[in-house]
Amino acid sequence: MLHRTIFGAMTSAFVALAMTGAAVSAELRYAHVGAEGDIQTIYAAEAAKGIAAATSGGVTVTVYPASQLGGVAEMVDGVRMGSIQMGHHDFASLARLVPEVAVFNAPFIYQDGEHALKATDPATSPALQAINEKLVAQGVRIIGRIYRGDRQISSNFPVKSPADLAGKPFRAVPLELWVSMVKGFGAIPTPVEVAELPTALMTGVVVGQENPLTMIASNNLNEVQSHIAMTGHMRAVLAVFVNEEIWQDLTGEQRTAITKVLDDEARKSLKMAQEGEAKLVEQLKGRGMTIITEADGLDRAAFREKVGTQIARDFPNFTPLIEQIQAVK
Template identity: 85%
Template structure:
């Protein structure tokens, strides 16, 4: 009798890659957790259309957004096992397979959005290529990326330097990388689930948090926060990954067509994020928030130095990878 895990793997692969007569035709199941209207959701829908066109419908992609096929952990496991062909999420979501992949979500490692895309290009980034080799051994390959926007600090008082946050409780995403970053901000990391964040800010359980402006606006955090410090400490780049067996089941021409489409959509996501942030700044000002930039005395160098030192202390194995990433032109 076949071992249960082998049966699951074979069954999953059958779901993930449907051969339609010829070995060169395939249907891929693409899952993600993004909600309607999010850049990542638009990316997946447009990528599916582009892949269909670029392969003359030899490869069709069915997209399952909004956690329809499970949460992040289930999606990653599904892609690894083959029951889901491909998906996307933060690079750190793959850290269970290869811990070092979380480096691509590390704060203050990208100069700007264009650098973030260049440094996470699977075809040209030395750091990503090295990590991809390890991921492939686990059955997963990164084949693209999405630029979702920059993360900034919001607070109920003016924050220009880490000293302004010293000793104060600040919301931390319950992941080691985020806890380390909040320590680098000078604050006390305080885990709060996102659903509880508005209440925690209103009651003073935490005095601030960090997120892209899209999240700040959509969750009406302007009602419990007065200031946004435009630190851009994290460039939110998501990894697009695929089951390795499914990937190798495609022809070289199909793989090239898919990666070309994903590269084009990555550039579009950067443009959407950049234009969207400018509009959101004005919207949040209109809602009464004060926006702080370097022109207003925001000391980005102080935040960068504090956070970088903390990350180097807590994640020493990231240092050579960060050096490779920062060397990318």
């Protein structure tokens, strides 16, 4: 029996004879930055349970949420080096390894949530498969995805068009794609890690941010923000990724079982996001937030136009990839 235990930055193995032949067991550390109650946090916890069951305990997963193992950059580096075996975050978090992977987080490119899941399926998406080959060469492989819901703008004043954000400091996820998008909003991109976001909003370092409603609610941003503009500028899909060496150490049967669990959980996350949005709108209204929709004068077309122009200017190589993604049926 081949037994591999993985923890921290150390990997050890030993071989013992068994009449039944070779089997592999692994303990994986899974890191992410999501807070309690967020869809991504529920996904990771359920995936860990499902993987253990699907592999008959051969692969066990310990989840470290809420940036316990560091921020986004530390998590990506940890997975690449193998000190962290699994993680998830926006596709663009891997852009330091392969820049074009950020295209899967580009604003306004998916028709709906179902289309977003199809276009980011590692088993069937041509665009993702091509990019995954480049990621594997860097030691990381995307093996799943999570649907968190549409990303909306929150602020401490009404926002109905990019003109309302002109010249104002607005939180950007510390990734180039988000910086470009926030420029398209008309605002001044100000990188802030998610763990520091409530304080940055409270102190005025930034006057607004954008995230799915699940994150806004679970992080109690209603305590430091008064308005939500339902821009739906991004279908928030996160990449689930693994250290490639660790992945290849598993058996083919284990890899197949894990990817099936992750795919099943992805579909559950989509359903959860779709069913939860209407409830979250009412919940956040109950907490005192004002919700702004197109019926209230929100100009989504202006956001789409200005953000699209900015992304095309900053990422001209995205254009053929976006066309390929939009062609997915």
